[in-house]
Each structure stands twice: as C-alpha cells, then as structure tokens.
Amino acid sequence: MQFNTRYSLLDSKLFHQQMPAPLIGAKAGHFNAALADELGWSEADKADWVQICSGQKTFAEFPPLAMVYAGHQFGQWAGQLGDGRGLLLAQIIDQHGKTIDLHLKGAGKTPYSRMGDGRAVLRSVIREYLAGHALNALGVPSSNVVGFTTSTQPIQREKIEHGAMMLRSSDCHIRLGHFEWINQYAPKLLPEFTQKCIEWHYPECLEHEQPILAFATKVIQNTAIMIAKWQLVGFAHGVMNTDNLNITGSTLDFGPYGFMERFRPNWINNHSDHSGRYTYQQQPSVAHWNLWVWLNNLIPLAKAEEKDIFKEQLAQCLEHFEPTFLEHYQHGLSQKMGLPHFHKDSFDCAMLFLRILQSEQLDYTQSFLRLQNKQYTELKDDCLDPRQFDDFLTQYENIRMHQDTEQLDLDMKTANPVYILRNYMAQKAIELAENDDFSEVERLFNLLKQPFSKQSDLEKAEDLAPLASDQPEVMVSCSS
Ligand code: AMP
C-alpha cells in the first residue's frame, strides 16, 4: 500500500490519535479481494487481511485516529459527535492515484464514544458490507468495505449479538458536520480546514475567482446527483443526519437503510424515525436542508464588510440543488422507462407509471423489469384498477412510436437492476453467518456484483420475489 498522511497533519484539535482495540478471537468473515487490488494492496497485505480487518495489524506509515465532528440529528443540534467506534486507520493511494480513506469500524472506544461501547455487531457489519458493494455495482457513489471479521465476543444490543469489525473504504470521511464542529468549538480552524477540503477534493475550484463559492456549488451538485441515484434505485439511507453526509456526495454511514420493495414513497425503514423524517420521498428535501445548515457554517469565511453579499451568494449556490437533482432524476427515470428524456411528455408518463406502482403497491424493481421485458399483461393483471394501466400504456406507446426503440430498450437494460439487496436476503445471510456459515454472504456478494445481468446459476427465486401482499416491510433498528 502507498500512504498519504494528509489528515493526520491537520490541527490536532480535529482528531484523537489512538490504536484500535483488536477484536478478540477474530475470524475471517468475507474479503473483497478485487477492491483490495483496486486500492493497491500488495499480496502480503492481502494475506494479512484478517489481521488488518480486526485491528491486530496497523501501519507505521499512518497514525490511526478518531475524527471529531458534530451534527444535526433528526433536525436537532446534537453537539459534539465524532468517531465513537471507528478509526481512520490509514489514507492510501489507489491504483488510479486517488487518496482513499480506510476506516476501521468497531475498533473500540474513543473520546467521542459517549454512551457507546465502541463496537460493531456482525448483523450491521454484513448489512454495510453487502449494501456498499451493491451500491457501487449499481453505479451509486458510495463507501465500500474491503473486508470484515467476526468473533464470538458477545455484544449487548437489543439482544446479545456477535462482535465484528470491518474495514471501510471511502473517498472522504469529512462530513458536513465537520464544519459544524469547527464553527462551534474551534472557529479559528475554519479557513485552513476549508482550504484543505478544496485542495483535496475539489482542486479545480482553486482556479475559480471565488473558490469557496465554487466549492459550495460542487458539494451541492454532487449531493444532488447522489440523491437522484438513490431515488432511481429505490435506496433509502435511513439516517440522513448532517454527520452522515460527506462533502464529496458519496454515500456514507447508512445503518438502518433499505432498498425499497413495494413502491411506498412514505415507507419508514428506520425503526427510530418516528416522524418519518428520513423516508424515501423526503430524501431530496432533507439533503437540501442539510446543505442549508452546512452553508451557514461557511459564512464566517467572508470578511466582515462582505458578509451580507456572501450570504446571498451562498444562497444562490443552493439554488443549484433542485435543477441538478431534477436533471439527473428525470434523465435516469426516462432511461429506466425506455423513454427519450428530451420528449416533453416522458416525465409525466413516468410519473403516471410510479403512481400506478404506488396505488397498486407493486414491487419497484420488478415492475421496471416487467416494463423492460414488455410483460404488459402481467403488469396489468396485478392491478386492481386495470383502466389506469391501459391509460398509461396508451400514453407510453404513443411516446415511443416514432423513436429509436432499439436504442431505448438497450438503455433500459443498463438502468434496471435485476437484483437489489432485499431486506430478507440480507437477513438470511446474517442468520447463517451468525452460525459460522458465510456461504450466503458469498452468494449475495457474487450476485450483487453484476446487478444488471441475469445470473441463473446464482439466483434463488426469493431474490426476485416481491414481498407478499400480506407481509409488512421490515423496519431496521438504528442500534448497530
Ligand atoms: P450513527 O447514527 O451510526 O452515524 O452514529 C452517530 C454517532 O454515534 C457517531 O458519532 C458514532 O461514532 C457513534 N456511535 C454509534 N454507535 C456507537 C457505539 N456502539 N459506540 C460508540 N459510539 C457509537
């Protein structure tokens, strides 16, 4: 591995250096060797993956550290937070020359642990392992996991669970909440910290007349693009607090996430989200709110006499959110539908399709596949109100009539996954893994690597099956 020590060279108020507390009795869980290769791991590093992913082996080239940050959780100021059970184990340079963070999750208590035990459990580690892998394969920018280890060390959650540890990779662990912490507790650090964020993550903005505004616009646009991609694959993050969104717009810290099965935009997958703040349909507006909170933390960067104009300029940056989101969402949705995105009626037609899925409670992923495979009769037969479907189909076929449908059909195949990580698929893999059987983790790992291709040799009927109509969606606990 090649290292880059850049975060450890920042002001020491921004982190606490410490070594991981190794997982006792660590055993191999699963390892993503292809990702390790991409990250430039040598054969020797790969041979040591269990030691690395259980906190037993660290690197002399990088001092492990817990980052401090703050955040708004469920819309309320939560004060100081930080890596309470994770450590930035190293920053390394991948095969493309890009600096990537390796973050060890479940690495023991830190000064930011508050009431927590500093540990992670096998259930949530497997959920993050499979979802990070699935999102990357679906083309959604996201953290990923290089490998995880497990043990019989008991961890108290709602019940006793197995202890586990995982090594996450991400292009960035700097959260919106980092800026909130700095403003509240160490405001003098703001200019230098912002400058570093721009240099590291948006160097092209340095050329701009007003680099901070260019940076803010980029963060806003990247976040909007990420959210559009979530909406398109039916991903609900579950806990979009400002400490769980980073400044590069790659998905991070998705504990109680879910991939939507029936199309229910107001479905709550996080068991602790009593008000439904983080439902699927709220994600764009919550991201917008989080970014507004974040922008307020950039105001002190203006000179006193320029504050008012700077505030206005920041507000203008935020105006990029909606058009960027809509452009990517509309484009992606047209592609999923096999409709030309430039046609004035395509979006309305797609919305009509989504309204049918919603009122008929149809499976989101399966319905798009049926549309792609021209299984119109099957779709209609599942509707209690078939007239609504007939109206849609007339409109749909009218729009496609004079188009290059061959190309549109090809495009559909790159936009509609055959496989998503349904909640019970993950659950099955977890239950077996808790009994030392990782075969289902392995099968899902392989299946989700190519989500757009049918894999009859790997597939099980349940992978495709929509939830039975009498079966409620599972709510996922935040306690992980
Ligand atoms: P999350 O909602 O998972 O993003 O976590 C919010 C904050 O709580 C973060 O600062 C985490 O590091 C911290 N945290 C979550 N679980 C634990 C735990 N078991 N031990 C210590 N800190 C934790």
Ligand code: MG
């Ligand atoms: Mg978090």
